Amino acid sequence: MAEKMKGKGVISGVAVGKIMLAGQNLDGYLKDYKPKKKADEKKVAADALVKVAANLVKTIEDLNKKDMKEQAAILEAHRMMVEDPAMSAAIDEQVDKSGSAPRAVLDAYESQAQLFEQMEDEYFRGRAVDMRDVGKRIAKFILGIKEPEIGEGKVIVAGQEIEPSVIAGLPSDKIAGVILGQGSTTSHAIIIAKTRAIPSIVGVGDAIEKIADGDPVIIDGDTGDILIRPTAEERASYDVKIKKQEELKAHYAALKELPAITTDGVKVELVANIGSPADVDAANNYGAEGVGLFRSEFVFMGKTDIPKEEDQFKEYKAAVEKCNGHLCVIRTMDIGGDKPLPYIQVGTEENPFLGYRAIRISLQRRDLFMPQLKAILRAGKFGKAGIMFPMVINVEEFKAAQKMVEEAKAELVHEGKDYADNVQLGIMVETPAAAVMTPILAKYVDFFSIGTNDLVQYTLAVDRGNAQIAYLYNHFNPAVLRLIKRTIESANKEGKWAGMCGEMASDPNAAILLMAMGIKELSMSAPSIPKVKERIRNISSAKAKEILDKVMEMEDGNEIKAYLSTIS
């Protein structure tokens, strides 16, 4: 019998593989570590440096043999950081302070990392991650924790928390699944897993400590079931499900090149929500026709200072280029008091979601907004770009933002930099105020993109993270549907276009309604594209219109939901 565990399945699918422990929290190990005298600890640390460097040399040789030059070069730099004469002195100094070799190693590399983070050059700032990685590698060696190794076959990455770099750094055909101890569905690791459709389970809790490296395991991302060391029978019981999954995958792959078009010829663009330029590659594999929402937050997070125009330009340009001539809509900074950054002083707010955030900050902080606008305008030259302002509640805000775009262009002319003059300007419709005002706003904007996650929350006054009232959160609520319909019709009336980039866009039943309302574009996490496309390709717009008319007569959101589930 397998040992069974249960968590919350967040990304669907069954995965089979060997456990690779990652992102261990070292706190427990550090607490259990019994340091000896300071002189001995210094010797322990010095020996560890020699051995870790020697291990790295071996790994580098292997990588070079396999012609993995890029990875080899990174580890070569890591090796030099291990053997660096400046570090051994810094570690000794830290041993004098804390008395523990592993802690001293972590502290020494941490302070080096902080030094790098303060540097002006983006490239050097990025190396802080390497410093921490190296420190952790040595500390783990001293504590007797083995490095995760990817051998033959697929792995299921497991850990209390997993650093996003761990998942991003592994070849995507190697990772079959993800198990997280903590329960957040919005951690970066899960967001990356989502764009790659890797079956994932979160919220396993402390039970995760019982999983050992290399254990064979089956996970079911639909039910949250985890089977450790399954028997042959247990393994076989999943065969049917795995086979079905493979068939569906093949079926969806066949849809990739086909357009999302109804049986009577109405077309909807299916595009992707992305968090970084690399996500566009995955999106293209699912047949995305561009990007409807590029969350630019990753450009701002984890920085100690305002990201430079040049650094931002590189990222946006990469995303725009990868869209191969399709539109790439970049949302300007959408950050507030809930995610404080050192260079945006928001202060303590009672309700950050109704506070100083997103466009409200951008319009007051020219030093923050200008580099971003200029970077996007320049990136537009390499394809087709759009700028989308978040959290807009009135016409004045859009006009002010538009004016700053004009100023950004003037600055670019003055600096002799090339930029695209045809960059579309639009707003995210995510506040009830904006939705109500869309007939007026439509005169000014080029497009609307409906952000349903916030629109539902703000319209219904329901925090969807609150389990007690989660039953009220429903994108089919008639009030929400009316605001969406109004937004789409306002855009079409003025000859503009409306799209959607909230989670609702990935609901195939919602897609039918939205299409009947006249939406032009649906943006979602890429793995959802095939199932939405399939739904649209199997219905006529006439039939969809019938369904919409019926739905708009209904009085209750649950009634609508129930009705739609019967017609699929």
Add this chain to the structure above:
Amino acid sequence: MTEATTTIENKTGIHARPASQFVQKASSFKSKIQIKAKGKTVDAKSILMIMSMGLVKGTEITISADGPDEADAVAALKQMVDDKFGEE
């Protein structure tokens, strides 16, 4: 002691790859070797110290060595910088 001054001319400055080449070369000499730039002096055998100086294109650096092979060391390292680390 032997000393030589030169300017970094390769496009990307002393990033990780050139820095590791530089340190490997420096470490092959017995002499104590230092780099002086932007008013700071660091150990040329430490990749971290060198990288932390942020040596971008156009920075003027002075390489100094003190020891049995100081002349060779300074000459070899200066050559490396002047050759733009084999870039371009």
